[in-house]
Amino acid sequence: xxxxxxxxxxxxxxxxxxxxxxxxxxxxxxxxxxxxxxxxxxxxxxxxxxxxxxxxxxxxxxxxxxxxxxxxxxxxxxxxxxxxxxxxxxxxxxxxxxxxxxxxxxxxxxxxxxxxxxxxxxxxxxxxxxxxxxxxxxxxxxxxxxxxxxxxxxxxxxxxxxxxxxxxxxxxxxxxxxxxxxxxxxxxxxxxxxxxxxxxxxxxxxxxxxxxxxxxxxxxxxxxxxxxxxxxxxxxxxxxxxxxxxxxxxxxxxxxxxxxx
Amino acid sequence: xxxxxxxxxxxxxxxxxxxxxxxxxxxxxxxxxxxxxxxxxxxxxxxxxxxxxxxxxxxxxxxxxxxxxxxxxxxxxxxxxxxxxxxxxxxxxxxxxxxxxxxxxxxxxxxxxxxxxxxxxxxxxxxxxxxxxxxxxxxxxxxxxxxxxxxxxxxxxxxxxxxxxxxxxxxxxxxxxxxxxxxxxxxxxxxxxxxxxxxxxxxxxxxxxxxxxxxxxxxxxxxxxxxxxxxxxxxxxxxxxxxxxxxxxxxxxxxxxxxxxxxxxxxxxxxxxxxxxxxxxxxxxxxxxxxxxxxxxxxxxxxxxxxxxxxxxxxxxxxxxxxxxxxxx
Numbered sequence: 093x094x095x096x097x098x099x100x101x102x103x104x105x106x107x108x109x110x111x112x113x114x115x116x117x118x119x120x121x122x123x124x125x126x127x128x129x130x131x132x133x134x135x136x137x138x139x140x141x142x143x144x145x146x147x148x149x150x151x152x153x154x155x156x157x158x159x160x161x162x163x164x165x166x167x168x169x170x171x172x173x174x175x176x177x178x179x180x181x182x183x184x185x186x187x188x189x190x191x192x193x194x195x196x197x198x199x200x201x202x203x204x205x206x207x208x209x210x211x212x213x214x215x216x217x218x219x220x221x222x223x224x225x226x227x228x229x230x231x232x233x234x235x236x237x238x239x240x241x242x243x244x245x246x247x248x249x250x251x252x253x254x255x256x257x258x259x260x261x262x263x264x265x266x267x268x269x270x271x272x273x274x275x276x277x278x279x280x281x282x283x284x285x286x287x288x289x290x291x292x293x294x295x296x297x298x299x300x301x302x303x304x305x306x307x308x309x310x311x312x313x314x315x316x317x318x319x320x321x322x323x324x325x326x327x328x329x330x331x332x333x334x335x336x337x338x339x340x341x342x343x344x345x346x347x348x349x350x351x352x353x
Numbered sequence: 354x355x356x357x358x359x360x361x362x363x364x365x366x367x368x369x370x371x372x373x374x375x376x377x378x379x380x381x382x383x384x385x386x387x388x389x390x391x392x393x394x395x396x397x398x399x400x401x402x403x404x405x406x407x408x409x410x411x412x413x414x415x416x417x418x419x420x421x422x423x424x425x426x427x428x429x430x431x432x433x434x435x436x437x438x439x440x441x442x443x444x445x446x447x448x449x450x451x452x453x454x455x456x457x458x459x460x461x462x463x464x465x466x467x468x469x470x471x472x473x474x475x476x477x478x479x480x481x482x483x484x485x486x487x488x489x490x491x492x493x494x495x496x497x498x499x500x501x502x503x504x505x506x507x508x509x510x511x512x513x514x515x516x517x518x519x520x521x522x523x524x525x526x527x528x529x530x531x532x533x534x535x536x537x538x539x540x541x542x543x544x545x546x547x548x549x550x551x552x553x554x555x556x557x558x559x560x561x562x563x564x565x566x567x568x569x570x571x572x573x574x575x576x577x578x579x580x581x582x583x584x585x586x587x588x589x590x591x592x593x594x595x596x597x598x599x600x601x602x603x604x605x606x607x608x609x610x611x612x613x614x615x616x617x618x619x620x621x622x623x624x625x626x627x628x629x630x631x632x633x634x635x636x637x638x639x640x641x642x643x644x645x646x647x648x649x650x651x652x653x654x655x656x657x658x659x660x661x662x663x664x665x666x667x668x669x670x671x672x673x674x675x676x677x678x679x680x681x682x
Contacts, residue, residue: 104631105491105492105611105612105631106629109490109493109494110493111494114593116489116490116494127612130400166502178488186459186462187462187463187466187468188377190463195596200421213488213490213491213611214489214490214491216471216472216488216489216490216491216492217455217469218455218471219455219458219459219462219469219471222427222455222456222459222460223429223459223460223462223463225460226431226460226463226464231427231543232427232460233544235452250547252550253452254606255425255452255453256369256451256453256549256557256559257362257364257365257451257462257549257552257557258550259546259549259552260424260425260546260549261546261550262426262544262545262546262547263544263545263547264543264544264545265543266675271518273514273605274608274613275604275606282414293559299390309466309467310407310500312500312503312506313468313500314499314501314505315496315497315498316497317496317497317636318489318494318495318496318497319494319495319496320495320496321492321493321494321495322636324637324655324656328644328654328655328657328660329658329659329660330659330661330662331659331661332662336661336663336667336668336671337671337674337675339661339663340661340668340671340672340675341675341678343659344660344675345679347641347643347659348679349621350620350640352562352563352619352641353563353620353676
């Protein structure tokens with residue numbers, strides 16, 4: 093019985109991301125594991141420690157740089173790793189990405205649970221978990237904030253999903269695809285031993301052919317242009333007055349003039 | 354392929370505001386394409402919501418009130434949308450980029466082998482192609498995104514809350530609300546909703562016209578009290594920076610920023626928030642940003658339109674009183 097957790101690399105959240113020569117650039121900022129994926133990895137590792145999951149496999153899709161995110165997951169406690177990599181996947185949209193990950197989950201076999209972060213901090217689509225779940229034909233529970241119970245032997249799970257109006261509590265049969273939000277846990281820092289183990293671990297590489305990816309599944313979404321946000325025009329107007337009370341009253345006047353109240 | 358569809362999402366019989374905003378965009382696209390605009394709404398009260406959608410600009414509506422759709426579950430909702438779209442071949446399907454809207458369109462896109470553009474903040478027609486503009490890299494950049502050659506599948510699109518104008522309802526508009534049957538029987542659905550805990554009395558951050566937000570400067574869980582008072586007077590939602598959430602002062606669902614919520618209110622009042630790049634990513638599209646901060650060098654001043662340099666524990670209560678006086682409360 094296996095748990096799969098999916099990951100990718102993104103520029104560090106503190107990076108200044110900009111467009112240079114028509115391409116996205118993050119300068120010399122490091123690529124790190126997608127911040128939401130850390131929560132998914134932590135939850136997978138916790139299930140191995142406490143809930144009787146046998147093997148946790150981290151699956152990444154990308155290129156050589158994806159290996160750093162995968163190694164981070166290994167250092168947190170994943171057992172083995174797969175990198176889906178093939179030039180045909182360059183510029184893949186979620187239709188193609190979900191097809192490749194679905195085939196990898198099927199090739200691994202014996203998977204009860206596939207975990208994802210709620211989104212990636214680059215594409216922000218929140219679609220890959222949903223679309224992998226749909227392709228697998230599994231129940232899909234997104235935005236999970238708490239796993240109340242999971243019973244691998246009985247094949248059942250109960251979760252709390254964080255949606256706009258509150259928490260929806262859902263029971264489901266396994267296998268299941270789950271995406272997690274930050275509320276779910278506190279990701280551990282990789283231990284020294286974990287990092288050492290991860291640096292020596294073998295990362296299995298699978299190509300489109302290895303996965304028998306359906307070649308009729310093509311990317312349909314294209315991004316002809318990326319551009320920076322328009323700069324904020326004008327300077328801040330600092331409200332100064334003899335007393336805080338007067339300053340507050342003046343600020344209220346301005347905001348009413350701006351018609352935002 | 355013909356027809357623009359807007360998926361109207363609802364909770365407890367009430368439509369999400371972003372669904373009406375999507376309908377406003379749908380109207381524009383339908384007019385440009387010379388095609389009818391159809392609202393698609395599932396779940397309890399969807400017949401009445403179909404009529405409301407016609408008031409907001411739809412030509413007609415498709416509704417399903419089957420008991421399997423009483424509470425939102427992805428599989429029966431997406432299966433029905435996918436099956437209807439397979440039969441009737443709309444050229445465009447739009448929904449809100451919410452937990453429900455994104456999930457339903459994402460799963461249905463697989464059933465339809467359709468491209469899906471997510472989280473657009475602008476969209477216009479280029480011929481028959483919907484040209485969308487979407488924030489990427491957690492709102493640090495924008496991308497033009499499109500589905501150039503949709504082939505035999507609809508172009509699917511989700512839009513951010515408050516990015517598109519809310520259309521005016523006109524109760525004199527009429528149209529047909531067609532009721533359809535569900536496509537999944539209860540026995541074929543693997544999930545069961547066993548409860549729902551509503552967030553009590555809080556204004557949703559993504560829907561809020563005004564947000565009062567607190568950061569490290571509030572100093573602790575109790576420090577949010579004056580901000581909550583101001584929220585009450587303004588009908589505002591309460592936001593927070595990552596630092597204050599990580600410190601355990603306030604729950605995660607209040608977090609604004611790169612790893613929290615992206616918001617776009619008319620007014621964002623940042624109290625004791627320095628304005629790190631990660632926070633800015635979540636709120637920089639606010640129409641007016643007000644900073645209240647002791648530190649006159651904080652990055653937030655580069656983004657703010659107005660500000661008061663001072664102690665938020667003096668300034669915020671003074672603001673609350675000033676608003677009360679001006680708003681006659």
